[in-house]
Amino acid sequence: MNRRRSTIAEIAARAGVSIPTVSRVLNNRPDVAPATRERVERVIREAGYVRSRVANALRRGSSGIIDLVVPDLDSPYYFEIIRGVEEVLERTELRMALSTTHDESRRERQWLRQVIEGATDGAILVLAQGQSDRLDELRRHRIPFVVVDHRGELGPDVPSVGATNWAGGRAATEYLLSLGHRRVAIIAGWPNLRCSQDRIAGYRAALEEAGLPVDPELIRPGEFRQQTGYDQTCALLALPQPPTAIFAGSDLQAMGVYAALRAHGLRVPDDVSVVGFDDVPIATMVSPALTTIRQPLAEMGRMATAMLLRLIAGELLDSMRVELATSLVVRESCAPPSLPDR
Amino acid sequence: MNRRRSTIAEIAARAGVSIPTVSRVLNNRPDVAPATRERVERVIREAGYVRSRVANALRRGSSGIIDLVVPDLDSPYYFEIIRGVEEVLERTELRMALSTTHDESRRERQWLRQVIEGATDGAILVLAQGQSDRLDELRRHRIPFVVVDHRGELGPDVPSVGATNWAGGRAATEYLLSLGHRRVAIIAGWPNLRCSQDRIAGYRAALEEAGLPVDPELIRPGEFRQQTGYDQTCALLALPQPPTAIFAGSDLQAMGVYAALRAHGLRVPDDVSVVGFDDVPIATMVSPALTTIRQPLAEMGRMATAMLLRLIAGELLDSMRVELATSLVVRESCAPPSLPDR
DNA sequence: TTTTCATCAGTAAGCGCTTTCATAGTAAAT
DNA sequence: ATTTACTATGAAAGCGCTTACTGATGAAAA
Numbered sequence: 133m134n135r136r137r138s139t140i141a142e143i144a145a146r147a148g149v150s151i152p153t154v155s156r157v158l159n160n161r162p163d164v165a166p167a168t169r170e171r172v173e174r175v176i177r178e179a180g181y182v183r184s185r186v187a188n189a190l191r192r193g194s195s196g197i198i199d200l201v202v203p204d205l206d207s208p209y210y211f212e213i214i215r216g217v218e219e220v221l222e223r224t225e226l227r228m229a230l231s232t233t234h235d236e237s238r239r240e241r242q243w244l245r246q247v248i249e250g251a252t253d254g255a256i257l258v259l260a261q262g263q264s265d266r267l268d269e270l271r272r273h274r275i276p277f278v279v280v281d282h283r284g285e286l287g288p289d290v291p292s293v294g295a296t297n298w299a300g301g302r303a304a305t306e307y308l309l310s311l312g313h314r315r316v317a318i319i320a321g322w323p324n325l326r327c328s329q330d331r332i333a334g335y336r337a338a339l340e341e342a343g344l345p346v347d348p349e350l351i352r353p354g355e356f357r358q359q360t361g362y363d364q365t366c367a368l369l370a371l372p373q374p375p376t377a378i379f380a381g382s383d384l385q386a387m388g389v390y391a392a393l394r395a396h397g398l399r400v401p402d403d404v405s406v407v408g409f410d411d412v413p414i415a416t417m418v419s420p421a422l423t424t425i426r427q428p429l430a431e432m433g434r435m436a437t438a439m440l441l442r443l444i445a446g447e448l449l450d451s452m453r454v455e456l457a458t459s460l461v462v463r464e465s466c467a468p469p470s471l472p473d474r
Numbered sequence: 475m476n477r478r479r480s481t482i483a484e485i486a487a488r489a490g491v492s493i494p495t496v497s498r499v500l501n502n503r504p505d506v507a508p509a510t511r512e513r514v515e516r517v518i519r520e521a522g523y524v525r526s527r528v529a530n531a532l533r534r535g536s537s538g539i540i541d542l543v544v545p546d547l548d549s550p551y552y553f554e555i556i557r558g559v560e561e562v563l564e565r566t567e568l569r570m571a572l573s574t575t576h577d578e579s580r581r582e583r584q585w586l587r588q589v590i591e592g593a594t595d596g597a598i599l600v601l602a603q604g605q606s607d608r609l610d611e612l613r614r615h616r617i618p619f620v621v622v623d624h625r626g627e628l629g630p631d632v633p634s635v636g637a638t639n640w641a642g643g644r645a646a647t648e649y650l651l652s653l654g655h656r657r658v659a660i661i662a663g664w665p666n667l668r669c670s671q672d673r674i675a676g677y678r679a680a681l682e683e684a685g686l687p688v689d690p691e692l693i694r695p696g697e698f699r700q701q702t703g704y705d706q707t708c709a710l711l712a713l714p715q716p717p718t719a720i721f722a723g724s725d726l727q728a729m730g731v732y733a734a735l736r737a738h739g740l741r742v743p744d745d746v747s748v749v750g751f752d753d754v755p756i757a758t759m760v761s762p763a764l765t766t767i768r769q770p771l772a773e774m775g776r777m778a779t780a781m782l783l784r785l786i787a788g789e790l791l792d793s794m795r796v797e798l799a800t801s802l803v804v805r806e807s808c809a810p811p812s813l814p815d816r
Numbered sequence: 817t818t819t820t821c822a823t824c825a826g827t828a829a830g831c832g833c834t835t836t837c838a839t840a841g842t843a844a845a846t
Numbered sequence: 847a848t849t850t851a852c853t854a855t856g857a858a859a860g861c862g863c864t865t866a867c868t869g870a871t872g873a874a875a876a
Contacts, residue, residue, distance in 0.1 A: 137590075137615060139832055150856045155834055165854055185591040186531045187832035190861050195528055196592070197539075197571070205557040208550075215547040218574055222581070227588060229539070229569045232560055239564070246569060248479075249527040250538070272522075273479060358759065387759040394761055417700065417729040418760050419736055481862060492826045497864060507824055529862035532831050 138181045147175040158183055189251060198440065199229045199247050199255040207356065207384060208412035209429060213258055213280060216433020224441070226253065240266060248273050254440045256280060256433075259325070263287040276443035278436045283325050286453070291443065293436045293454045297327045300425040300458035301334025301379075304407045307423075307460055308377040309342050312468040313405060317350040317375035319364045319385055328353065328381065331409070335379065356381055361388025369396055376469035377405040383415045386422055386465075401467035411461055420464035428456045480523045489517040500525055531593060540782065541571045541589050541597040549698065549726060550754035551771060555600055555622060558775020566783070568595065582608060590615050596782045598622060598775075601667070605629040618785035620778045625667050628795070633785065635778045635796045639669045642767040642800030643676025643721075646749045649765075649802055650719040651684050654810040655747060659692040659717035661706045661727050670695065670723065673751070677721065698723055703730025711738055718811035719747040725757045728764055728807075743809035753803055762806035770798045 140158070144151045149172060156164050157172040164172075175181075189195045200217050202210045214230065221228050229252070233239045244266055247255060255270065255277040261284050270277050279292040286292055301318070308316045318335045321328035332351060339346050349371060354360035361380055365388065368375055380386035386408035393404055400406050400420055408415055408424035415422040435456065439449055482500070486493045491514060498506050499514040506514075517523075531537040542559050544552045556572065563570050571594070575581045586608055589597060597612060597619040603626050612619050621634040628634055643660070650658045660677045663670035674693060681688050691713060696702035703722055707730065710717055722728035728750035735746055742748050742762055750757055750766035757764040777798065781791055 140834095141832075151833080152835075152857085153855060156855090159834080163854065168854075182587060182590045184532075184593060184832055185588075186528060186535075186537055186593045187861090188834080189528045190526075190532045190831085190863090191833050191835090193528075193861075205553065205560055208553075211547065211550075211553050214572075218547055218572065222574060225588070227571045227573065227592065230556075230560065230572045231569065232564060245524060246527075246567070248524045250569065251526060251528045384759075390761065391759070414756055414759060417733070417756060419732065482864095483862080493862090494827085494864075495825060498825090501864080505824060510824080526862055529831090530864080532833090532861085533863050533865090535831075 137184070138179045140181075140183065143172065143175050143179060143181055146179065147172045193251060194253050195251040196226055197229050197250065197252055198226050198437070199231065199243075199250075199252045200258070201231050201233060201243060201255060201260070202258040203233055203235050205232055207382075208414065209356070209382065209384075209410055210258065212410075212412060212429030213433040213436075216430035216435075217256060217437045218433075219430070220434050220437040220441070244269060247275065254278075254444045256436050256440055259283055263290070276440060278439045278443070280432055280436045281327055286326075289452060291439055291449055291452050293432050293439065293456065294327070295427045295432065295458050296455050297330035297458065298334040298337075300409065300427065300460075301331030302338045303334075303458070303460045304379045304409070304425050305335045305338035306342075307462070308379065308405060308407060308466065309338060309344070311377075311405065311466055313375075313377040314344065314469070315347070315350065315373060315375040316377040316379060317352065317364075317368050318379045318381070319352045319354060319361060319389070320381045321353070321356050323353050331381065350375055354381075354385075356385060358384050358388040358391070361385030361390075362392045363388070365389045365392035366396075369398075375404070377407070377466070379407045379409075381409055383408040383410045383412045383422060383424055385409075386424070387414065387418065390418065401465050403470055405466035405469070407466060415461075415463070423463045423465045424461050426459045426461045428458075432456055479526070480521045482523075482525065485514065485517050485521060485523055488521065489514045535593060536595050537593040538568055539571050539592065539594055540568050540779070541573065541585075541592075541594045542600070543573050543575060543585060543597060543602070544600040545575055545577050547574055549724075550756065551698065551724065551726075551752055552600065554752075554754060554771030555775040555778075558772035558777075559598060559779045560775075561772070562776050562779040562783070568783075586611060589617065596620075596786045598778050598782055601625055605632070618782060620781045620785065622774055622778045623669055628668075631794060633781055633791055633794050635774050635781065635798065636669065637769045637774065637800050638797050639672035639800065640676040640679075642751065642769065642802075643673030644680045645676075645800070645802045646721045646751070646767050647677045647680035648684075649804070650721065650747060650749060650808065651680060651686070653719075653747065653808055655717075655719040656686060656811070657689070657692065657715060657717040658719040658721060659694065659710050660721045660723070661694045661696060661703060661731070662723045663695070663698050665695050673723065692717055696723075696727075698727060700726045700730040700733070703727030703732075704734045705730070707731045707734035708738075711740075717746070719749070719808070721749045721751075723751055725750040725752045725754045725764060725766055727751075728766070729756065729760065732760065743807050745812060747808035747811070749808060757803075757805070765805045765807045766803050768801045768803045770800075774798055 140151055140154045144154045154172055157169050231243050258280045260279050279290055281294050282292050320332050336346050352364040354364055378389050380389050386406055389406050393400055398404050408422045411424045411426035415424050482493055482496050486496045496514055499511050573585050594617055600622045602621050623636050624634050662674055678688050694706040696706055720731050722731050728748055731748050735742055740746050750764045753766045753768035757766050
């Protein structure tokens with residue numbers, strides 16, 4: 133009906149009071165006479181007035197927006213995190229601005245500019261470089277942020293949340309070893325990712341603990357995508373002594389492993405055992421259901437958001453760096469090796 | 475280094491010019507002497523100045539934010555759409571604010587209030603009720619919007635994008651029929667969803683065209699989730715004359731179908747053929763790979779965003795209602811029926 | 817040389833709201 | 847009756863920026 137959005141001034145005029153009085157009513161200030169308050173509130177209701185968040189933002193320098201930045205939107209990994217963030221944000225007045233960088237620095241700068249321009253209240257960066265210029269700039273602009281699953285080294289004062297990747301890598305390997313496997317391969321993420329390094333370290337630890345040699349051939353880096361799983365499995369299978377178990381760096385990779393194994397006429401888990409990482413929904417949908425290391429992605433998102441909220445409120449964090457526990461979820465993709473080698 | 479964010483006024487002072495001049499430089503206005511422009515630009519660079527989008531937003535009443543609203547964040551369906559939206563938005567200066575309603579009207583109002591408060595430039599509503607108070611209110615506040623995959627009836631002047639669900643329903647059924655199936659079941663979404671209705675209509679059309687009776691027992695409504703697929707398949711299998719092919723309403727449902735079939739010791743496609751709907755990534759990851767009706771989700775997101783952008787620019791839409799083509803993607807989950815019934 | 821125009825830059829207003837600060841009115845204390 | 851102390855409200859400033867206007871210049875036209 134009314135074309136323009138109504139302003140506080142209109143309400144004031146209609147209610148026969150001054151602008152500040154309306155503002156006071158809006159903000160539930162105590163110093164308004166009950167009768168006046170009543171009257172103003174009625175007018176507000178009648179006019180269908182909603183206050184402008186933009187004007188407010190300008191006034192007090194906070195936009196009510198949290199930025200969530202992910203490298204891409206091509207994996208359930210990100211979506212789980214996004215969901216976690218959304219879950220806590222939806223209980224607040226804050227909105228989530230989602231953007232992607234595609235790991236391109238051009239996009240990163242663009243994002244950074246937007247964030248700073250936009251007076252973001254805070255940012256959650258997924259898989260960001262642990263100590264980069266970007267982070268410094270954010271800091272310089274006094275924009276609170278927390279990093280999820282950082283890459284590379286982490287500055288000491290960077291709030292971050294991750295998962296116990298080392299423990300996960302070790303648990304998966306130990307499990308496979310306990311089943312009797314002696315040649316277990318690991319497909320990881322790129323070595324520049326902190327989580328990859330940790331998982332491989334966990335894998336090595338388990339092997340060494342069991343007194344088994346670490347065969348470099350069995351450690352295959354790559355992206356966390358299906359294709360990598362496929363390709364590396366093929367490579368692994370071409371080895372003179374192929375592994376009897378494969379520990380993939382992500383469930384998506386594991387799907388590639390499944391496909392490659394099928395293509396070679398090998399059955400899971402009868403011929404080769406497979407363990408994934410992440411525990412995204414697909415893990416339960418495939419057959420055999422994927423045994424995997426659960427990474428509490430949604431919870432990481434929730435935790436990061438909770439931390440950010442505290443930072444925004446100016447509170448201190450109990451701990452700058454929090455690591456959430458991974459856990460082994462046993463399903464159907466592992467079994468004792470068919471023919472024990474060695 | 476510098477604590478506060480620098481303002482245009484500071485730049486002006488430092489460069490020895492007036493505030494409007496800085497603004498002109500910032501906006502690439504032609505009426506600035508080259509030398510002055512040069513100088514101002516240098517100061518801007520040195521100061522690391524970024525203009526406040528908030529102030530701008532207040533000034534010109536546009537916030538640079540597009541709202542994307544989905545019912546939930548629990549299905550690849552949404553993520554594909556989100557990705558499409560992000561793809562076109564990332565080429566603009568606009569940011570995406572993502573929120574969920576959980577189909578609760580409380581959340582919907584909250585969202586609506588936020589949107590109106592926040593001076594959103596426009597909104598994309600996924601699976602919104604075709605003619606609801608919400609939409610009216612958006613219209614009243616002059617907020618451009620477009621609906622993706624609307625539910626229920628659609629007002630005539632509501633910009634929307636969907637897929638050719640009818641054609642998809644028909645194509646899937648025809649394909650199954652052409653394979654020799656005579657009892658094909660359809661698991662759909664809730665009947666209040668427009669897309670469900672259309673698909674069922676397409677299914678009926680194919681059946682009738684082939685001179686086959688439509689058995690109401692074979693039409694099973696439910697949610698688009700895995701569990702529904704599982705449950706309805708069990709129900710279907712319990713029928714005196716179970717279907718030899720099942721057309722699921724989503725790929726997720728189809729995963730449930732797979733699981734139920736496996737649980738009953740039935741093989742896909744040897745014993746029962748399965749067709750999905752959507753063609754999300756999982757479809758290619760499972761074995762047998764899922765034959766499905768591809769719904770160009772990401773493209774729908776892109777299209778919706780493109781339309782919204784035009785609406786925001788004040789341009790007219792070529793067409794209020796656009797339907798993107800679905801297509802049959804044949805993979806491995808269908809085969810002729812093992813024992814022809816009747 | 818005087819008039820006419822571009823050209824460049826500055827003044828001021830205002831986007832919608834919050835927030836001192838000041839003031840009128842009223843009730844309580846002297 | 848006068849002072850004191852609130853209480854309820856209004857006037858005005860300002861958040862950071864854009865954008866009519868308004869003026870100075872100096873160059874081109876008369």
